[in-house]
Amino acid sequence: xxxxxxxxxxxxxxTPSHIKGVRQGxxxxxxxxxxxxxxxxxxxxxxxxGVRPGKExxxxxxxxxxxxx
Amino acid sequence: MAIxxxxxxxxxxxxxxxxxxxxxxxxxxxxxxxxKIDFENQRVVECHSTSSLxxxxxxxxxxxxxxxxxxxxxxxxxxxxxxxxxxxVYAQNMAYGxxxxxxxxxxxxxxxxxxxxxxxxxxQDNLVFVDFCEAMVKGTNPSVLSRAETTDAPNAAIHGKRxxxxxxxxxxxxxxxxxxxxxxxxxxxxxxxxxxxxxxxxPSTVYPGGVGTMPSPTVFTDYLSRLMSVIDFVKKxxxxxxxxxxxxxxxxxxxxxxxxxxxxxxxxGAFQDPEVVDYRYETMNEWGKxxxxxxxxxxxxxxxxxxLVDINLGIRILLGSSYYDDWVNExxxxxxxxxxxxxxxxxxxxxxxxxxxQKRDFEGNYSWVMSPRWLDPRTGEHLPLxxxxxxxxxxxxxxxxxxxxxxxxxSTGSSVQIHLPKGNSLPETTLEWRIPQWSNALERNRxxxxxxxxxxxxxxxxxxxxxDRVRGGDTxxxxxxxxxxxxxxxxxxxAVRGVLSHHLVIEKGKIANYHPYPPxxxxxxPRDRFGTPGPYxxxxxxxxxxxxxxxxxxxxxxxxxxxxxxxxxLPCGVHMYLGKGRTLRKMxxxxxxxxxx
Numbered sequence: 113x114x115x116x117x118x119x120x121x122x123x124x125x126x127t128p129s130h131i132k133g134v135r136q137g138x139x140x141x142x143x144x145x146x147x148x149x150x151x152x153x154x155x156x157x158x159x160x161x162g163v164r165p166g167k168e169x170x171x172x173x174x175x176x177x178x179x180x181x
Numbered sequence: 182m183a184i185x186x187x188x189x190x191x192x193x194x195x196x197x198x199x200x201x202x203x204x205x206x207x208x209x210x211x212x213x214x215x216x217k218i219d220f221e222n223q224r225v226v227e228c229h230s231t232s233s234l235x236x237x238x239x240x241x242x243x244x245x246x247x248x249x250x251x252x253x254x255x256x257x258x259x260x261x262x263x264x265x266x267x268x269x270v271y272a273q274n275m276a277y278g279x280x281x282x283x284x285x286x287x288x289x290x291x292x293x294x295x296x297x298x299x300x301x302x303x304x305q306d307n308l309v310f311v312d313f314c315e316a317m318v319k320g321t322n323p324s325v326l327s328r329a330e331t332t333d334a335p336n337a338a339i340h341g342k343r344x345x346x347x348x349x350x351x352x353x354x355x356x357x358x359x360x361x362x363x364x365x366x367x368x369x370x371x372x373x374x375x376x377x378x379x380x381x382x383x384p385s386t387v388y389p390g391g392v393g394t395m396p397s398p399t400v401f402t403d404y405l406s407r408l409m410s411v412i413d414f415v416k417k418x419x420x421x422x423x424x425x426x427x428x429x430x431x432x433x434x435x436x437x438x439x440x441x442x443x444x445x446x447x448x449x450g451a452f453q454d455p456e457v458v459d460y461r462y463e464t465m466n467e468w469g470k471x472x473x474x475x476x477x478x479x480x481x482x483x484x485x486x487x488x489l490v491d492i493n494l495g496i497r498i499l500l501g502s503s504y505y506d507d508w509v510n511e512x513x514x515x516x517x518x519x520x521x522x523x524x525x526x527x528x529x530x531x532x533x534x535x536x537x538x539q540k541r542d543f544e545g546n547y548s549w550v551m552s553p554r555w556l557d558p559r560t561g562e563h564l565p566l567x568x569x570x571x572x573x574x575x576x577x578x579x580x581x582x583x584x585x586x587x588x589x590x591x592s593t594g595s596s597v598q599i600h601l602p603k604g605n606s607l608p609e610t611t612l613e614w615r616i617p618q619w620s621n622a623l624e625r626n627r628x629x630x631x632x633x634x635x636x637x638x639x640x641x642x643x644x645x646x647x648x649d650r651v652r653g654g655d656t657x658x659x660x661x662x663x664x665x666x667x668x669x670x671x672x673x674x675x676a677v678r679g680v681l682s683h684h685l686v687i688e689k690g691k692i693a694n695y696h697p698y699p700p701x702x703x704x705x706x707p708r709d710r711f712g713t714p715g716p717y718x719x720x721x722x723x724x725x726x727x728x729x730x731x732x733x734x735x736x737x738x739x740x741x742x743x744x745x746x747x748x749x750x751l752p753c754g755v756h757m758y759l760g761k762g763r764t765l766r767k768m769x770x771x772x773x774x775x776x777x778x
Contacts (some may be wrong), residue, residue, distance in 0.1 A: 125244035140661045153657035176654035
């Protein structure tokens, strides 16, 4: 440590970070909780809505599935 | 605004007059330039650059969750914070072993391209040109202004300004039309940035593993329509800049010596190629070379290396004139890199920051900035690399390396060709930036506007690639990952004003060591322990003075042009020591404008 006078820290350095027991969004395997996101990196209408998503998908297979945000 | 005090001092022997600008920056200022000027011979004899600000990021990052690093380090800067986020994300990607989804890489590239356009435009047209505008030139070199009144602008057909003086008037702060237009452009480019990275200047949607931007077609078309609305401004800006800088060479013979130093440039590369980058240290040379701005080190006009591993291992943080204790007796964090190469104790991975506040002493320690140097493996010299304000080094290395080859930007080995699409009023245009003869103030400034064009052209390319993926149905922008217990990482990126590296060491899942090295510590570094001056000092020392004012009403515009050409950003009073037994102290917030004084 440097030879300078400093005060006593009153906060843990990692206070704003992760709390034990809370699921982490970046954790491996989180992908499967994201409905509508497919294995092949595409997504379908289920991502945007839970109400009859099948009806919102494109009508032809050559069309990309671009669900609204 | 300005407080002036006058006090009597005993006259100094000889004709040397001390002149100092502290702060010299126009945004926030902790950068001071202290010079001794020989007015008889119109030369700067000695120069010291000093910073009065201790940041301490490397101190308080310790013990934090590494995933927070991008959000915290973003706060280092209020204008290029996103460069820090991006660089931190690159470092974390390496540490966590992430290969980012391709679409996320294009989105980050698009965000960074908008940032370069925004920041360079704002700095060039609203801050640099204050030193070249009619009001300033009238006060410092009236003969140059009268000549400008009668000199036709060669590119008048593009920008519509008949004479050079007309251009200078358009740069007048708060009044000139280019000044005002630039403000609008910097607003539009910031909107482009926000579309991609969520918020300016501290991005909310950029994190390790990818981005949180929803890749809908609208996001990209909104970006593209804004880009097309400013593309003609970019073409005009290049023409305006060329006219003004060429005129300065012509009107003031010898002006190439202003801010001139040896060609010692560093560029750490920008814009990852998603097809190549995997963020592994072992393959860093390959994905470094695939970047759309080639990393590299240029010494005396020769490209020494484009290997990021060599660049990384050669970085040394020296002390010598800085307010820190040496850390050689602290424990090293990384003794060998993942390839087995030894890592020096003075490398940022092993650095421990030990602040030791003390009085400023130009014979001893005088700055909070350390002295980053690059160890040249050929000669064993510790080179004080500069970034030339960012754009200059980026264009220089990219031009020499000859690796960038896209439909919009092409490197030829001696120049960079930039193709800009048709805009509202101007046709399709090809610009070419050629490697100039010198590394001086005017060329650094000229490169900046060319890099705006470079970023705009690359952005068009990135949009096309990103939309290709979206049309193919790929909407994946995030990759899951786990934070390892132990890891090291390094991110290499280009902040707007030059090289940016983040070195990260993780132990027990927390940050054990974190050292961001932004461009200004390289440029504004003080003398190192070998006595080598930093780039600002080097560029200003022995520089000729062209200002027509004597010591009484000296503005120091040539020195300011030299230092400001580096785009200094150390986060301000001005101390001016004048001869003849008079010390004039000025303390003010350095905003030029209004009264034109």
